Amino acid sequence: MNTFVCIKRVPDTSEAEVKVDASGKDVDSSKFSFDINDADNYAVEEAVLIKEAKGGTAKVICAGPQDADVMIRMALAKGCDSAIRIDDPRINVLDPLQVAKVLAAAIKGQEFDLVLTGCMANDDGAMAVGVALAEELGVPHAAMVKKVEVGDGKIKVQRELEGGIGEVVELTLPAVVTIQTGINEPRYAPIRGIRQAQKKELKVVTIDDLGLDENEVNEAGSLIELQKLYIPEVVSNAEIIEGEPEEKAEIMATKLVKGGLL
């Protein structure tokens, strides 16, 4: 089994305040901490598990800046064999269909049985790149997968539907599968792996190296256009509890008990 796994570097904004910058088309990311996208981390683990069980290779693909090398090396330390990073500021990361085109160009012409992506990126939440990538590669796909069983020339996967129901489908290989979080338990990189990762190949390419015309993947060539970013009005009817943390806790406890909410 030869597997490619596509990963993205994203900011952790779960507890961070997000502000729109002066351009009105981007956010101020100077205070964000970045790491591998959650679902992609599970996809890396799944690629390594498949390689361990079935043999073959697990290769990483990433479209992103040099800062992404840290998380790429981490994927290599966990057992991936090599990586390609497409480093090109012309890529319009706001259009998932264009990102899919870039990833497809990096994979086309190489032998593969399976391509894994995370099912959703934490930053844009579009859930589109993996499925679009399958269409670009001309292979079948299944999205939001929480279980993978590799067979002979086929793969059986369980998709996660609403309400926790599973849907089992069988795909003919090669195929693209988008991985849902929780499918496995991502490992920590072993020390030996971290050392070995430094020696593994991490090839950096541009869209020209991939034979792409820049108008296929840049902002001008996109069929959609970001006009404006803005912070949504948080319409909240909540009663805001004021004071020092301890006071807030006391006020809240009193409201719960005296207000008959328990």
Add this chain to the structure above:
Amino acid sequence: MGDIFVLAEHRQGELRDISLEMLTKASELAPKMGGEAVAVLIGSGVDSFAEKLAGYSDKVLYIDDPLFADYNSEKYQKVLVELLDSYKPEMVMIGHTTQGVDLAPALAVEKKMPFVADVIEIEHVDGKPRPVRQFYQGKVNADIAFKGDAPYLITFREATLEVPDASKQGKVEKIDSPLKEDIEYRRFIEYVEAEVGEVDITQSEILVAVGRGVREEKNMAMIEELAKAINADICGSRAATDAGWLPHDRQVGTSGKTVKPKLYIAIGISGAFQHLAGMKAAKTIVAINKDPEAPIFTVADFAIVDDLFKVVPKLTEKLIELRG
């Protein structure tokens, strides 16, 4: 031209709410676009769905064929490509659901359609539909314009609007499936029911819910103390169950359980829409989060904007004291 196609969604014999939600939005937009709101239904044994959809649309186009007994995005894609070529709608709406996200991006690539995913609102600007979507888990909104030519494609988020009573009588048109043979490269095998755990959180009166803000498993001890003090069950966001702090059957949200307890205390949960959909029906919601802009506060009754590690132990202590 000007028509809006809405792909009706159904599973295991039930029409899903998103179908009517999208038709409600399409019915509002279609007159501005000089067209009709058209429900597109693909399935097997779905006459009753066609009738129901007619109450919310100007027209129902439907295919009833055993080939579509179970959902298969690859088959749907083939059918939709044919329908787009013959009927030439201006816009296509598909649910941003587990069905829709498995279909729409591939359709967009094949038909080179301008595509925006996870849309929460559609305005009509300069003679064109103009979607609004979000970034950073609901913290930023984005107005996105379609630049390319119609048909435009969007996936529409669930539960963004109320569906009124049926008020239309769309004409129902049954058509033959343009797809004649089954496909081999993707086959539906079976459904697997959701896991059942020892506590059924859908029945809980009081829930303490944890999210990413709790940071690590060892901090769950603090949460358990709070839960014990008020006889609550513990549940969590996807982040909490993925991290293994809680079993999967304790997950609240679209891919987990929908709960409606008397009291829901959300601790360190930012409130992605998937989570809100599963808990906003709770009678009273208390949210504790550091970020004042966290979407969880849009559904909260009481907001504590602060460090949960300072608030929660004190809250537990005070609750024990007051309850004797």
